[in-house]
Amino acid sequence: MYSNSIRYLVPIIACAAMPVGLALGQDATAQTPVTQKNPVKEYVGSRKCGRCHEQHYHGWKSTLHTKMEQRVIATGYNQTVLGDFSSKDPDLTFTLDEVDMLVGSRFKQRYAKKIGDDYYMLPAQWNVETDEWVPYNPKKDWWAAEKGLYPKEWYKRPNSKLCEGCHTTGFDIQTKKPVEQNIACEACHGPGRLHAKTEEKADIVNPARLSHERGNMICFQCHMRGRPPKGEFETYAWAVGYKPGDDLRKYWAYSKPSGKNQYGLWADGYARKNRVQGNTFIQSKMYHKGVKCYTCHDPHGTRHTAFTVKSADTNSICLSCHGENSQSAVFKNDLSEHTHHKATGSGSKCIECHMPKTGKNAVKWDSRDHSFTFISPLSTIRFGTPNGCNNCHTDKTPEWALKKVTDWTFLK
Ligand code: HEC
Ligand code: HEC
Ligand code: HEC
Ligand code: HEC
Ligand code: HEC
Ligand code: HEC
Ligand code: HEC
Numbered sequence: 001m002y003s004n005s006i007r008y009l010v011p012i013i014a015c016a017a018m019p020v021g022l023a024l025g026q027d028a029t030a031q032t033p034v035t036q037k038n039p040v041k042e043y044v045g046s047r048k049c050g051r052c053h054e055q056h057y058h059g060w061k062s063t064l065h066t067k068m069e070q071r072v073i074a075t076g077y078n079q080t081v082l083g084d085f086s087s088k089d090p091d092l093t094f095t096l097d098e099v100d101m102l103v104g105s106r107f108k109q110r111y112a113k114k115i116g117d118d119y120y121m122l123p124a125q126w127n128v129e130t131d132e133w134v135p136y137n138p139k140k141d142w143w144a145a146e147k148g149l150y151p152k153e154w155y156k157r158p159n160s161k162l163c164e165g166c167h168t169t170g171f172d173i174q175t176k177k178p179v180e181q182n183i184a185c186e187a188c189h190g191p192g193r194l195h196a197k198t199e200e201k202a203d204i205v206n207p208a209r210l211s212h213e214r215g216n217m218i219c220f221q222c223h224m225r226g227r228p229p230k231g232e233f234e235t236y237a238w239a240v241g242y243k244p245g246d247d248l249r250k251y252w253a254y255s256k257p258s259g260k261n262q263y264g265l266w267a268d269g270y271a272r273k274n275r276v277q278g279n280t281f282i283q284s285k286m287y288h289k290g291v292k293c294y295t296c297h298d299p300h301g302t303r304h305t306a307f308t309v310k311s312a313d314t315n316s317i318c319l320s321c322h323g324e325n326s327q328s329a330v331f332k333n334d335l336s337e338h339t340h341h342k343a344t345g346s347g348s349k350c351i352e353c354h355m356p357k358t359g360k361n362a363v364k365w366d367s368r369d370h371s372f373t374f375i376s377p378l379s380t381i382r383f384g385t386p387n388g389c390n391n392c393h394t395d396k397t398p399e400w401a402l403k404k405v406t407d408w409t410f411l412k
């Protein structure tokens, strides 16, 4: 079996080694993992998987999971550099010659320089939507900065500790090398050398066969903000040692809403930054009813934005479960009964009211909330959380929107 040893050994030893009164101020269920079990030999890499799973391979290749870390290609049809390096912008303090690796491409692009055996992020980022350079510096309200773990200087902040576990597959903290750059098959299916030999389904993790909690944790390992538990890996910003199928909470303490605006979450628990899909989704009824990240997203690629299984633009992704004849129907005859907007207009798009852009990835606001509840204009009045109504009705106040929406009636 793929991970027997890890699954059954870690909890026992970890409990014994756990300091009494572990106080993280977050999720106290996190325990100390014993050691990074990272036998690189167990991995084979996505090309090998692709030989037998051709369709999955090609579909996956079309997703942004394969483009997180890219080589520098400055010109030509397969150009990867997005930033304008001819710019005289004072925020741009380095040249393209210094860049050894690109990180990101959809919302923003950051630039890494190799020094010794590690990469370090250069201090400016390119914002894609607004076509501009902005400074990229460590934030004061981030836990590692708060504890003074890392100096402010960019060349003292190694990617191996701060980034690589979430941007690569099978990252080895000793050699500081991944098995493969980017988020590949084995990041979600676990190491697959044995399976590639035996072709047995028992030798590979299929998330569909895990409980919805364990299945979702595969995505949470990267899409859930938090911090490491105290112990050997407490200076890493990612879940060292976790493998698909494991209980992530042993490796990672989830950030939770605290009633105050914090770095990743608004006081009321909505997304204030990117990559809090896990933190927000676990608050929703849908999570508790067994819906998974991959109920809506197919990591092996689709033709829709963010590889959603159906279009969000036409509402079909939501209507497959909330359509007029379904158990969780939100209208009887016409969608406008629920949305109070023209059924065919933008004001009737589920995601604009139920997953509004409330978080900052590159700019305010470009990152969608994943708690799926309707974010009331009251949240804006209380905490400043953006709400869907005023994201569109920018010329109106939250008080106006609150009044309108409380006048509406809904199907019960
Ligand atoms: C030599 C061919 C071969 C290679 C290489 C291979 N697989 Fe498979 N894989 C199979 C076959 C055959 C099955 C169907 C097994 C069955 O149904 O009993 C399968 C099934 C699976 C399943 C479904 C398991 C289930 O529970 O239904 C997953 C997931 C999977 N493979 C992932 C991978 C990954 C990831 C890799 C690379 C690490 C990989 N495979 C490499 C042949 C291969
Ligand atoms: C705990 C996991 C994790 C860590 C640690 C992490 N990231 Fe990410 N990063 C993600 C995930 C997941 C996304 C995509 C989430 C989203 O869009 O909301 C992302 C998105 C990004 C993007 C935007 C990509 C795009 O296409 O616009 C950049 C740039 C980025 N990360 C850089 C970094 C850098 C630099 C570090 C280290 C200093 C880092 N990240 C550390 C998980 C992580
Ligand atoms: C980001 C995570 C992720 C990545 C990367 C990924 N998979 Fe999957 N894979 C999943 C999930 C989740 C499922 C279960 C989907 C479901 O509910 O049916 C799955 C299911 C499968 C299955 C079972 C058959 C099926 O479609 O349900 C195969 C085979 C498979 N993946 C192969 C691959 C191969 C090969 C790669 C790399 C080329 C790959 N996967 C990359 C998450 C991933
Ligand atoms: C090893 C870390 C890792 C894992 C595991 C992972 N992701 Fe991601 N995910 C990322 C990063 C990093 C990005 C940003 C990629 C980029 O912008 O190039 C991302 C981006 C995405 C995106 C946005 C793609 C787009 O087109 O904008 C979706 C959707 C997504 N992930 C869903 C999932 C789901 C669902 C799972 C679990 C089945 C999962 N991810 C597992 C790291 C991960
Ligand atoms: C009920 C469906 C649903 C579920 C469950 C879901 N998502 Fe999404 N997700 C969406 C839709 C819809 C979009 C927006 C697609 C678009 O822009 O067209 C999206 C967008 C994203 C993006 C792109 C970034 C952004 O802010 O738009 C990422 C990353 C992502 N989801 C990751 C996840 C992860 C990880 C999980 C599990 C924690 C998850 N999603 C669960 C429907 C879902
Ligand atoms: C796979 C089926 C499925 C899909 C797809 C789905 N939902 Fe749901 N949704 C459910 C179920 C089941 C519930 C719980 C119903 C209940 O218990 O009353 C639910 C509940 C909800 C709730 C009430 C949640 C709460 O916490 O109060 C909202 C809002 C919602 N869904 C919005 C959406 C939106 C928006 C989409 C599309 C992005 C979507 N759903 C896609 C199945 C789904
Ligand atoms: C213009 C904004 C708006 C749009 C668009 C919208 N909703 Fe809603 N939705 C709301 C509001 C407001 C509530 C809260 C109702 C309440 O609290 O009783 C709600 C409640 C819900 C609920 C929870 C019902 C309950 O009380 O159990 C579900 C499920 C839901 N919406 C699904 C959807 C789906 C699916 C779509 C797209 C087809 C959609 N909504 C489009 C504003 C909207």
Ligand code: HEC
Pocket (backbone or CB within 6 Å): 340, 341, 342, 345, 346, 347, 348, 349, 352, 353, 388, 389, 390, 392, 393, 401, 402, 404, 405
């Ligand atoms: C995605 C954009 C969008 C969202 C989200 C949205 N609206 Fe609208 N709204 C529109 C558009 C476009 C119209 C024009 C008429 C139509 O499409 O029904 C409109 C019309 C209206 C009207 C009637 C005209 C007026 O200005 O007096 C009211 C009232 C209204 N919206 C209130 C709300 C409230 C309250 C919410 C949140 C629950 C909301 N809207 C969310 C786009 C949006």
